Amino acid sequence: MIPATMLTNALLVGAVLFCLGLVGILTRRNLIVMFLSAELMLQGVSVTLVAWSRYHGDWGGQVLVVFVLTVAACEAAVALVFVLQAFARTGRLDASAWQALREENLPRVIDHELPADDRVVPTWPHLSPAGVLPEGDDSRSLERDHV
Amino acid sequence: MDPVSTATAAPSGLLLAGSVAAIAASLWLLLPKASDTVASRRLGFLLGAVALVGFAATGRSLGCVGEDAVFLTVAGIAVISGLATIVTRSPVYSAIWFAMTLAGVSGVLLVLGAQFLGVATIVVYAGAILVMFLFVLMLAQPSGMAPYDRVSNEPMLAAAAGAVLLGLLTLSIGRLSAAEPPACCRMPSRAQAVAAAAVPADGAAAKDDESTTLIAPATAGGDTGDANEVAHLGAELFGRHLFAVEVAGVLLLVSLVGAIAVVSRGEATETDHRREGR
Numbered sequence: 331m332i333p334a335t336m337l338t339n340a341l342l343v344g345a346v347l348f349c350l351g352l353v354g355i356l357t358r359r360n361l362i363v364m365f366l367s368a369e370l371m372l373q374g375v376s377v378t379l380v381a382w383s384r385y386h387g388d389w390g391g392q393v394l395v396v397f398v399l400t401v402a403a404c405e406a407a408v409a410l411v412f413v414l415q416a417f418a419r420t421g422r423l424d425a426s427a428w429q430a431l432r433e434e435n436l437p438r439v440i441d442h443e444l445p446a447d448d449r450v451v452p453t454w455p456h457l458s459p460a461g462v463l464p465e466g467d468d469s470r471s472l473e474r475d476h477v
Numbered sequence: 478m479d480p481v482s483t484a485t486a487a488p489s490g491l492l493l494a495g496s497v498a499a500i501a502a503s504l505w506l507l508l509p510k511a512s513d514t515v516a517s518r519r520l521g522f523l524l525g526a527v528a529l530v531g532f533a534a535t536g537r538s539l540g541c542v543g544e545d546a547v548f549l550t551v552a553g554i555a556v557i558s559g560l561a562t563i564v565t566r567s568p569v570y571s572a573i574w575f576a577m578t579l580a581g582v583s584g585v586l587l588v589l590g591a592q593f594l595g596v597a598t599i600v601v602y603a604g605a606i607l608v609m610f611l612f613v614l615m616l617a618q619p620s621g622m623a624p625y626d627r628v629s630n631e632p633m634l635a636a637a638a639g640a641v642l643l644g645l646l647t648l649s650i651g652r653l654s655a656a657e658p659p660a661c662c663r664m665p666s667r668a669q670a671v672a673a674a675a676v677p678a679d680g681a682a683a684k685d686d687e688s689t690t691l692i693a694p695a696t697a698g699g700d701t702g703d704a705n706e707v708a709h710l711g712a713e714l715f716g717r718h719l720f721a722v723e724v725a726g727v728l729l730l731v732s733l734v735g736a737i738a739v740v741s742r743g744e745a746t747e748t749d750h751r752r753e754g755r
Contacts, residue, residue: 332589336548338650340589342536343552345646347559347582353639354563357508357629362568362614366575369606370559373582376598380591389713393721395594396714399601400725404732406606410613411736417617423568424625443511445627 332384340381347374361413361423365406372402489538489651496531497644499524504636507564509627525560529553535647548588555581566626568618572610579603593707 347370354367376395383391413423420427426439506521533549558577565571579602586595629635714722 336545336589338536338653339545339548339552340585341650341653342532342647343555343585345643345650346532346556347578349639349643349646350556350559350563352642353504353508353635356635356638357632358563359625359628359630360568360623362610362617363563363571363626366568366571366610367563369575369602370562370578373555373559373578373598376594377582377585377589380586380589380594384589384591389710392591392594392710393714393718395591396597396710397721397725399594399597400729403601403606404728406609407736408732408739410609411739414613414617415739422623422625423617424623426625426630439630441511441624441628443628444624445511445513 331387332381334385337381337385340377344374344376344378344381347371347377349374359425361416361425362410364425365409365413369402369406372398489535492531492538493535493644493647496528496535497640499528499531500643501636501640503528504560504564504639505633507560508629508632508636509564509566510632511628513627521564529556532647536651545588548585551581551584551588553581554578555585566622568626569611569614572607572614575610576603576607579607590706593710 351367351370351372351374354370355364358364358367376398379391379395379398381391383389383395416428417423426441429439432438503521503524506517506524555578558574558581561574562571562578565574579598583595583598586598
């Protein structure tokens with residue numbers, strides 16, 4: 331049994347997680363990120379269920395969360411297979427790649443403005459040599475140029 | 478509602494509206510857009526921090542957020558990494574931020590006293606499901622950052638919708654905490670009910686019966702959960718919900734077979750040809 335303040339705390343956290351997942355699944359276009367957002371919503375619901383379960387001293391909520399875990403595992407397996415198949419067909423993880431499936435009277439989504447090619451030069455961590463300096467030829471640097 | 482709560486509702490409503498607006502603005506600034514600059518993203522982070530503080534203050538004024546430092550820490554980790562999950566451009570980083578969210582959620586569950594579920598979240602989600610996501614990302618990652626990772630669908634509308642939904646949920650949760658349910662509507666705690674049922678029976682006989690001692694509450698009034706939490710959950714799961722457990726097992730098997738069936742498209746492999754040749 332938990333006090334009522336703890337219940338409302340947990341309910342607030344669950345609500346925040348649910349809304350974040352909702353925004354993610356509405357806006358993001360990468361299929362895998364959309365899927366992660368759905369899992370985020372599931373986490374929010376799980377927190378809410380456990381909070382109510384603990385508040386009432388009833389085990390039903392926690393049992394339901396166990397089944398949520400199970401179904402999430404099944405869903406991830408099956409859906410990721412579909413994502414892989416879709417990627418094999420289009421070469422993209424883009425949800426908009428499948429807009430040929432839209433309704434007949436709906437307009438086609440066209441990316442009017444694409445981001446400028448901001449290909450970021452990766453900054454690798456600077457590893458300072460530590461411990462005993464190994465014997466070696468001085469001509470080769472100890473730092474790697476990539477990780 | 479008593480007059481005290483209605484009196485405190487007015488300033489908290491203003492605060493709530495402000496933090497909802499800040500949440501919407503920061504989500505809109507942070508979500509990937511074509512016209513993103515470093516400055517706009519920094520402004521988004523700043524507004525997000527403001528929104529978080531405002532939201533916590535709103536919850537405080539509604540009488541929600543307490544001073545439990547552990548809870549606030551793990552909840553903050555969960556919320557901040559949940560935000561990072563949906564705004565990060567790279568899907569790999571997104572998955573890793575989601576792992577961080579799972580750590581936070583597991584902490585929240587532990588604070589709530591659900592020890593088994595806290596551990597199971599880490600083991601099942603972070604250990605199995607997330608690794609599966611990362612495998613798929615490695616298999617299906619085009620080289621470089623894809624344009625669709627840096628453009629999102631209707632970020633402004635979605636951010637506004639999410640923030641408004643969050644505000645509504647907060648309001649209803651606040652109303653829930655303001656109004657204590659009358660005694661007739663309060664559900665009796667299950668542990669108390671079982672204890673009440675167990676008392677009239679012979680005490681010595683009840684002690685011998687293992688199932689009764691499993692279900693009977695050891696520490697009914699404990700705040701942070703009892704020592705036999707896992708045993709209780711197991712007794713409930715394999716007692717009342719045994720059939721559902723069986724169905725869940727069948728579901729796991731079916732999804733496994735289905736996943737394999739979808740991947741292998743039914744084409745004859747080389748070994749099949751060799752077998753037919755024999």
